[in-house]
Amino acid sequence: MGGREQFHGLGSMYCRGAAAVILTYDVTSRQSLRELEERFLTLTDTAQPDCIFAVVGNKSDLTDDCVGTDETQGPVPASPAPRASKQVFKEDAINLYKQLLKYKMLDEKDFPVAEKMCFETSAKTGYNVDLLFETIFELVIAGIVKKPVKSPDTVELEQSTDSKSRTSPCCT
Numbered sequence: 307m308g309g310r311e312q313f314h315g316l317g318s319m320y321c322r323g324a325a326a327v328i329l330t331y332d333v334t335s336r337q338s339l340r341e342l343e344e345r346f347l348t349l350t351d352t353a354q355p356d357c358i359f360a361v362v363g364n365k366s367d368l369t370d371d372c373v374g375t376d377e378t379q380g381p382v383p384a385s386p387a388p389r390a391s392k393q394v395f396k397e398d399a400i401n402l403y404k405q406l407l408k409y410k411m412l413d414e415k416d417f418p419v420a421e422k423m424c425f426e427t428s429a430k431t432g433y434n435v436d437l438l439f440e441t442i443f444e445l446v447i448a449g450i451v452k453k454p455v456k457s458p459d460t461v462e463l464e465q466s467t468d469s470k471s472r473t474s475p476c477c478t
């Protein structure tokens with residue numbers, strides 16, 4: 307989700323009808339996580355009710371502990387970029403994810419566990435980027451497969467009764 311000042315007004319548009327939302331902060335900036343909490347939770351109001359959420363800490367290549375293994379890509383080399391201290395930890399992201407589900411009044415047990423949906427990535431080195439998108443795609447596709455297919459010929463009886471009652475005052 308875009309964090310820049312000039313895009314603030316467009317926030318709810320990003321999420322309208324979304325099947326998945328990726329909330330991104332910068333692991334070297336506590337403020338970036340705070341902004342997600344303060345401004346972005348409400349923007350998810352326009353997403354689909356069964357929307358999948360991921361909380362992503364980007365720029366992990368800038369921190370001292372970024373050298374590790376990527377589940378899909380193997381060892382990740384250290385970046386030559388200057389080191390920065392890590393200001394946001396995985397537990398902070400997990401708390402934000404839980405807070406988001408609470409805000410949306412969603413039951414944690416109907417959604418993937420927070421640990422699965424919080425990632426640390428580097429757009430620069432590609433660290434965990436594939437894993438993030440593969441995880442989201444799998445969950446979104448599984449959700450689509452689970453949804454009952456509605457035939458276009460189906461007439462919803464409840465809906466037609468409702469629309470009849472709505473039109474009746476003009477037919478007296």
Ligand SMILES: Nc1nc2c(ncn2[C@@H]2O[C@H](COP(=O)(O)OP(=O)(O)OP(=O)(O)O)[C@@H](O)[C@H]2O)c(=O)[nH]1
Pocket residue numbers: 308309310332364365366367368387427428429430431
């Ligand atoms: N080292 C590093 N730099 C990154 C990474 N992702 C983005 N950047 C750099 O961060 C700056 C901002 O990136 P943008 O893509 O404009 O993202 P933004 O949402 O505007 O991010 P911020 O300005 O950091 O709030 C650019 O200079 C990018 O090159 C990353 O994973 N690692």
